[in-house]
Amino acid sequence: MFATNLSVRLLKVAVLLMTGGLVLILAGLIASLSGVNSSSFGAVILIGPFPVMLGSGPYGAPLVLVAGLLTLVALIIFFLTTYTRLRTH
Secondary structure, eight states, rough: OOHHHHHHHHHHHHHHHHHHHHHHHHHHHHHHHTSSSSOOOOEEEETEEEEEEEEEEHHHHHHHHHHHHHHHHHHHHHHHHHHHHHOOO
């Protein structure tokens, strides 16, 4: 029962994060199309073991660097928690 409850909570968090990401992407798209400000973005998409890094705009390179570092931190946390969980069982 606890695992099911945890799975539902994690699913809700994942949906909220994806919705927030979509809102940010749409806001950047609308801002760039309106021509008010120049917008920049940076992203990392993991396709299997291969990272695809994207960036655009005047601050694209630093944003790609930050996105890459955040992805690396997230992967390290994922592997450490998985390793700890497997080690305790």
